Amino acid sequence: MMPKRFRARLAELNDRSVWITNALDGADHLEVRPDSSFQAFFAKVSALGNKKSLLDFRRYYFGSAIEVEVDAAGRILVPAQLRQKLQLSDKVTFLGVDSERFELWQPQVLDERFAQVCDNPEALLDEISALGL
Secondary structure (H helix, E strand, C coil), rough: CCHHHHHHHHHHHHHCCCEEEEECCCCEEEEEEEEEHHHHHHHHHCCCCCCHHHHHHHHHHCCCEEEEECCCCCCCCHHHHHHHHHHCCCCCEEEEEECCCEEEHHHHHHHHHHHHHHHHHHHHHHHHHHHCC
């Protein structure tokens, strides 16, 4: 069951499906985009050409993407191959990333990731400062 704020975002976009795929920044979670966001991102990436790195990216990201319908209760069924890859069970953490996507994590793995950030906050602060934030 998707949290209410994610269901509300889908309703705003008038999307009835989401695309679930490999995350760009690691193999320990999944990325989920509403259909309209996924289609716009696909068009943008497709217009960039056919450099080898782009082809590899397309294979990794779009090649693993699976469209999933959102049912009337706001539930999605994560396909078995993606559930197995992350060893997802009955507990999943939804994490909002931005207005275009969210992530699915195994709760323990997300806790470990947050612990890593807390172990070295200076590195994260340095990166954020370098961006001018």
